Amino acid sequence: MARPVVGIIGNQYLINDQYPTHAGGTMNSEAVSHVADCVPLVIPSDPRIVSVDELMEVCDGFVLTGGRPNVHPEEYGEQETEKHGAFDRARDAIALPLVRACVARGQPFLGICRGFQEVNVAMGGSLHPEIRELPGRMNHRMPPDGTLEEKFALRHKVRFSENGLFHRLMGAREVMTNTLHGQGIKRAGARFVIDGWADDGTPEAGYVAGAPGFTLAVQWHPEWDAANDPVSRPLFEAFGAATHAFAAERRAAPVARRA
Template sequence: MARPIIGIISNHHVIHETYEVQATGLINISAVADVAEGVPMMIPSEPGSVRVSDLLEHCAGFVFTGGRANVHPEEYGEDPTEAHGDFDRNRDAITLPLIRACVERGQPILGICRGFQEVNVAMGGSLYPEIRDLPGRDNHRMPPEGTLEEKFALRHDVTFSENGVFHQLMGRQSVPTNTLHGQGIKHPGPRVVVDGHAPDGTAEAIYIDGAPGFTLSVQWHPEWNAKCDPVSRPLFEAFGAACRDWADGGRARPVLRSA
């Protein structure tokens, strides 16, 4: 069987202040190719160039990547403020309807960082503009200085619900993760199950209740060192297996269910 095509949502960048591009990190591509065992296909976040219906037809599953721009707060009924940071309305226009369509169809999705937040917003949830400003919360942002290894270093544990989806998948109830985000879940969407938390209570792992297919999403960055990391590898392997099932006749593989 041919490897499934897995769409990787890309982000808008400007090179040398003049040349606009859509790009994704090589670590996203490697995680999809080497661990999920799929054919990585970059999806430009340009609604004038791609249609959700075409993406659903050509890809077996989708990785909703991290990105510096945030989901626009109007998407969850709030006004933008300076604390909300930069936005990418073109990406919102692609990802939010694509997530809802995949959930309904049972087509696999994996949300990472901004992608994790997109899944919550697409399913009716809201976001905090800045986690570190909340009483009792830690600073989850990327360290401003250091090498990539230092920026993506393991910084806190995530604890999963006992016998929940992530606990079953990882074989452990608590795992160490990196953390490189500013925003986070405020109110989970009606079907969004928060299955893992950081020590300060920040939501870190979710899935969609009652969805027929794979809908796991995480706030950290499992694409970093995905081939060797004992937490990242099972996540991408399970996602890849779900994508192969979908490519093999549109068979939805549900996430593990709580015991």
């Protein structure tokens, strides 16, 4: 039987500052294929091209990837400022309603970095535009120089709630993660449970309470070295298991209706 299909939310980029593309990082596809054991499919995240309903029929699960553009503050009722950075309103128009639809249907998704923030905003939460400017916070942004290995190196601890969902999944209360983000959660959305924090109090892990499907999201980038990292691997394996289960149930449904 064919592997389940995971839609990887793409970002808009210009190649050579001229040619427009929809793209997803290779490491996302590798993690989906090699660790979650699913077929990766990069999605052109633009409502002029695809609809949420179509995506949910084509794909069994979704990875909400990181990306340089930020969720537009109008999506959580605030005014745009220079600190909010670049935006991708087309992705906003796909990703936010997709999160809400998946929560309602029980279709699995994994949120990563911007994806973590999208889940929060989709559930009614808000974001800080620049958390390193908040009192007592560290700089969570990607180092400007160095190799990829240096940029994705483990840089801070994340502590999970005692006996919480992430604690049980990881088998540890505290883990080390990379960090490559400028924004962070200001107010948690309704039902979005913050289940992990950096030492400076920045929310780093969460899920949607009461959702019938897999809704885990993290602020770091677990796609980096996902096959070997002891924190990344169980996260993608759990997402893959949930996607396989959803796909099997969906494929069995037409047979049950015909019986």
